Amino acid sequence: MATTKTAKRKAPAGTVMVKRYDGRRVRQPEGLAFLMKQHREVEVLFDKFEASEDDAEKAQLVDQVCLALAVHAKIEEELLYPAAEDSIDETDLIDEAYIEHATAKDLIAQLEGMKVGDQYFDAKMKVLGEYIAHHVKEEETELFPEIKRSDMDLTGLGKKLEARSEQLKAEFGNADSPKAKAKIGADAAAGAHL
Numbered sequence: 001m002a003t004t005k006t007a008k009r010k011a012p013a014g015t016v017m018v019k020r021y022d023g024r025r026v027r028q029p030e031g032l033a034f035l036m037k038q039h040r041e042v043e044v045l046f047d048k049f050e051a052s053e054d055d056a057e058k059a060q061l062v063d064q065v066c067l068a069l070a071v072h073a074k075i076e077e078e079l080l081y082p083a084a085e086d087s088i089d090e091t092d093l094i095d096e097a098y099i100e101h102a103t104a105k106d107l108i109a110q111l112e113g114m115k116v117g118d119q120y121f122d123a124k125m126k127v128l129g130e131y132i133a134h135h136v137k138e139e140e141t142e143l144f145p146e147i148k149r150s151d152m153d154l155t156g157l158g159k160k161l162e163a164r165s166e167q168l169k170a171e172f173g174n175a176d177s178p179k180a181k182a183k184i185g186a187d188a189a190a191g192a193h194l
Contacts, residue, residue, distance in 0.1 A: 014155035021137050030158030032144050035080070038072050038165075039136045046129035055116040062116075062125060066108045069132065071168045073101045075161050083157060084143070087150035093143045100135045104128065 016033035049061040107128045114121050
């Protein structure tokens with residue numbers, strides 16, 4: 001009697017399973033997986049905001065979203081996009097990403113100057129969420145596949161992205177602090193004028 005062995009495919013070194021924007025699980029290089037995990041974390045925050053009817057909770061969620069997006073945009077702009085510009089052919093994808101970041105930063109700056117209950121507050125948060133969802137979909141379906149096919153060191157990049165992310169979170173401090181709001185708002189305003 002013949003026995004069959006089920007051969008498990010060994011995952012390539014430096015790759016991680018992560019959820020895509022559409023819920024599918026895919027294997028990605030560490031650097032891209034780290035960014036995709038951040039995408040999922042922000043999506044959860046937007047969903048919680050949408051479901052909340054408590055003003056204090058909504059204010060806290062907006063602060064968390066603004067901090068998460070400020071950190072995420074900064075690490076992409078400092079580390080991912082410059083490296084990708086040198087490694088991929090479709091550099092127009094990076095140009096679009098910078099412009100999309102600038103628009104998101106403008107909405108973040110507007111939200112940080114508002115409080116729950118202000119006219120257009122909920123609408124701006126909803127538009128920001130929709131805008132980020134669009135940006136994430138483009139990154140994950142267009143830009144990241146280009147980067148994945150490139151010769152970029154995505155494992156090394158992942159380590160740099162993670163370290164810089166932690167550094168920025170510590171630098172910005174608690175999202176509720178006046179120092180953090182001032183820093184995030186200044187970064188958002190600066191990025192809005194590319």
